[in-house]
Every structure is written in C-alpha cells, then in structure tokens.
Amino acid sequence: MAMLDMAPPSSFQGGWRPPIMKVESAFEPTGFNKALEDIANKIEEHHQHLVQKDMIGSRMRRKAAVELNEAIRACILEPVLQKLIGSGEMEGMIDRVMKKEVDPYSVAEDIAKRYLEGCL
C-alpha cells in the first residue's frame, strides 16, 4: 500500500490502481465466500476495464512476445541441447569444465560458432 502510494498516478495504466483485497481464513466459510465473490467480481471488472480502455491489446502483445521468444528458444536451443546430450558430448564437456580444463563460456562460444555460423 505504501509503495502504491509512492507511485505517481501516471504509473497506473488506464487509471487502474491495483486493489488490495483481504480474504478471510478458508476455515470461516461465510467471510471467505464473500471475499471470493468480491475477488471474482473485481477480476471481471478488471477485464472490462482492459477492454474498455483498449488495454487488452498491450496484454495480448506481451503474451505474443513471450510466446515468440519461447518458440524461438525452443526451435534453436532445444535441437542443439538434444544433440549434445544425446551424443554424450555434454557429459564430456561437463567433465572438462569440472576439471577446469576449459571454462563454460568458451565452450558455449565454440558451440555457438558450430551451430549458428551465420549469426555470429
């Protein structure tokens, strides 16, 4: 709450100040259910707010960015790791790093050079 108070009003996108809601103990069903209802309503209110203030687009964009990031990572990193693990090369490299024969940074650079020739 104190930190929310310190934030300038402009930091609350579209005028939505994150509400802090207290929930009763789950062992006190009356208060707990009332709090749940309030939260569920607030969640719907937030969704409507996102739609009305045209903010849902920025959330979708954030989601799309994460997805693309993850998809690229999976597409590039996974086949390389799988190959290194599958061929047993990974274990050999770990051994060498452990014995301080090589450092992990140079090993990673060598692998990058091998697989991402066009990019480096």
Added chain:
Amino acid sequence: METTKKIKDGDVRAASRLIRNLEDRIPEAKTTIKHLFPLTGKAHVIGLTGSPGAGKSTLTDGLIDMFRKKGKTVGVLAVDPTSPFTGGAILGDRIRMQRHAEDPGVFVRSLATRGALGGLAKAVGDAIHVMDVLGKDIVIVETVGTGQQEVDIINHSHTVLVVLVPGMGTRFRRSRRASSRSPTYSSSTRPTARDPPSSRES
C-alpha cells in the same frame, strides 16, 4: 485436423493428450498446435502467483466455484516447479481441487519443470491455447512467483493476482513484492486475528 476439431468440440481427453504430447515434444503435436493457434484469444487468462503456502490453491479452488456459479467454464493450469529437495508435489493441487473433478465445466492440469531442456513457459503457453480452444471462458494459471521462468509464465496472463500472507516479512518487502510485478490484486486466505494492524496493508 481431427484433433483440432475434437478439441474445438470440447473433447477433454483429446485436449489432455495434446498437452501431454506437447510436453513430450511429439512432432504431430506441434502440427496440431499450429492449427489451434488461429482459434485462440477468447479466454480471460488469470495469473495467480505468491510464495509457497500463501494460499494460491485454496483461492483457486474457491474462484473455480465462484466462476462456475456465474455460469463460466474454467481451466486451471497448476504449475509446480519440481523441487530438487522434496521431489515436488505435482499432485498437491489435484488433491486440493478434486471436488471439481466431476464437473465437465472444469479442467485442471498440472505442469512441472522438466529436466535439462527447460521450456516451462512455452509448455504453459501451449496449454493455455489448448484450454482456450477447448472453450474455457476463464483460464487460471497458478504458479510460485519466483524465478525468471515463473515471471515469464505470469506474462501470459491478462489479469494478475498476487497472494500474500499478512504479517510476513517487513512492510517494505511486502509492498515491494506487491508492486514490482504490477499485480492487479493481492489477497490472502490465512487467518489474520493475530496480525499487527499494518498487515492489512499488504
């Protein structure tokens, strides 16, 4: 695609199988998710985060009830990072939410971190898509909010809830946690009788 149609028609078994195949990186599953993608974007994705024991599962369980009463269908993704110390508790959430097992309007699925390859955020993103196409109005993603992977997971959601326990940590720390992830709400299911008055502010 047959699977695409099945999932679109609400076939839970087909959806469940697809999520598993995506986790196992079966090539056909990748083709299916490509077909599903254009059909996504209808569900309201709610991220629920907070430290272990804060009451995320209790709150999720209660929220499932509330949304069902409002006539909405609910999908739940319980993300449980497999603990290297305890071996993880993948089934913990399933046990807590089992009273919804008979309800066809509710679909609960657990996801755990897997081995050396990582990719948890991707697995979650894929599973959200599947639940979306399955026709779930609300998709709740429940995760411990620490670590980069978990932050990435939370970025999949439209609305974020941070669950905090009043009276834990310093006032500053609580506030900082509450604001650093720009949450939408904070709440706690714990008893508060013995808490100092300031704890209400978390």
